[in-house]
Amino acid sequence: MTAPALRTGLIGWGAIGRVVGRALADGAVPGAALVCVVDNRPLGADVPAPRCTVEQALERCDLLVEAAGQGLVREWGERVLESGTDLLIASTGALADEDLAKRLLDAGPGRLHATGGALGGLDLLQAVCAMGPLDEVRLTTTKLPATLEQPWMGEELRTRLWTATGPVEVMTGTARDVPERFPRSTNVAASVALAVGDPGAVRVTVVADPAARQTSHVVEAHGPHGSYRFEVRHVPDPGNPATSGVVPYAVLRSLGALTGRTGQIL
Ligand SMILES: NC(=O)C1=CN([C@@H]2O[C@H](COP(=O)(O)OP(=O)(O)OC[C@H]3O[C@@H](n4cnc5c(N)ncnc54)[C@H](OP(=O)(O)O)[C@@H]3O)[C@@H](O)[C@H]2O)C=CC1
Numbered sequence: 001m002t003a004p005a006l007r008t009g010l011i012g013w014g015a016i017g018r019v020v021g022r023a024l025a026d027g028a029v030p031g032a033a034l035v036c037v038v039d040n041r042p043l044g045a046d047v048p049a050p051r052c053t054v055e056q057a058l059e060r061c062d063l064l065v066e067a068a069g070q071g072l073v074r075e076w077g078e079r080v081l082e083s084g085t086d087l088l089i090a091s092t093g094a095l096a097d098e099d100l101a102k103r104l105l106d107a108g109p110g111r112l113h114a115t116g117g118a119l120g121g122l123d124l125l126q127a128v129c130a131m132g133p134l135d136e137v138r139l140t141t142t143k144l145p146a147t148l149e150q151p152w153m154g155e156e157l158r159t160r161l162w163t164a165t166g167p168v169e170v171m172t173g174t175a176r177d178v179p180e181r182f183p184r185s186t187n188v189a190a191s192v193a194l195a196v197g198d199p200g201a202v203r204v205t206v207v208a209d210p211a212a213r214q215t216s217h218v219v220e221a222h223g224p225h226g227s228y229r230f231e232v233r234h235v236p237d238p239g240n241p242a243t244s245g246v247v248p249y250a251v252l253r254s255l256g257a258l259t260g261r262t263g264q265i266l
């Protein structure tokens with residue numbers, strides 16, 4: 001007998017959500033059925049499932065997929081999990097707030113999951129950390145300047161960003177502070193932190209490069225058991241260049257793993 005399809009709700013009908021929603025409606029993930037879509041904005045005529053509120057989605061769904069932003073995770077994360085609904089998040093940067101991360105990891109009976117998103121190698125880093133802590137973990141993220149401009153930036157940094165003719169370092173910090181400063185662009189830093197178990201241990205450099213037609217993320221780590229380097233270069237989503245085009249497909253892969261699809265690399 002086949003198990004009933006996981007009733008899946010999607011929060012965020014943007015660059016990630018549209019691809020995920022349409023693929024789910026086309027049956028791309030056997031075992032997951034798109035039930036509803038939540039977004040602040042009008043969804044347009046071609047949305048493949050009814051629009052609803054987060055409260056309504058909690059009544060209708062077994063699993064909510066967050067592709068909206070860190071604010072959604074902050075505002076709704078605990079309520080979703082306490083209602084018994086599972087939550088798969090793209091906006092891992094919300095977990096840079098260690099109090100929130102602890103509350104979400106302790107909450108239930110719903111389970112919290114994070115997609116690997118734009119990064120690879122997190123599974124291996126997690127396995128390595130099970131042998132003991134790493135000595136050093138670094139992430140260097142390079143993106144187009146326009147995707148990195150933030151309201152908190154002063155005149156000097158803003159000018160440096162916009163007049164750059166080559167790579168410009170915009171911020172160095174840890175996975176504790178960087179994802180909050182670039183909430184739509186550096187969730188990957190918090191994802192590395194989730195894999196290694198310590199946001200303060202992940203040194204992050206954010207670089208703006210006007211020639212960066214591809215977004216790059218380089219993770220470097222070493223410790224007593226070995227050295228690791230993962231480098232990815234992604235074509236950005238054409239509608240939202242802060243997001244790499246691969247991310248919705250990473251979310252679909254995560255959904256395939258959650259539904260227990262056979263042959264998955266876990
Ligand atoms: N882990 C990873 O590797 C990555 C993670 N991300 C995360 O995924 C998020 C979504 O990315 P993307 O699809 O490109 O973003 P988009 O801005 O293209 O789409 C997000 C959509 O969600 C809506 N939204 C935001 N907040 C809420 C809310 N509280 N309730 C309902 N709808 C809401 C937005 O509406 P409005 O604009 O009106 O708020 C917008 O329509 C990013 O903000 C980022 O945090 C992105 C890329 C990679």
Ligand SMILES: O=C([O-])CC(=O)C(=O)O
Binds near residue numbers: 118185186188242243
């Ligand atoms: O899509 C990417 O390359 C990464 C990204 O925006 C994020 O981590 O928030």
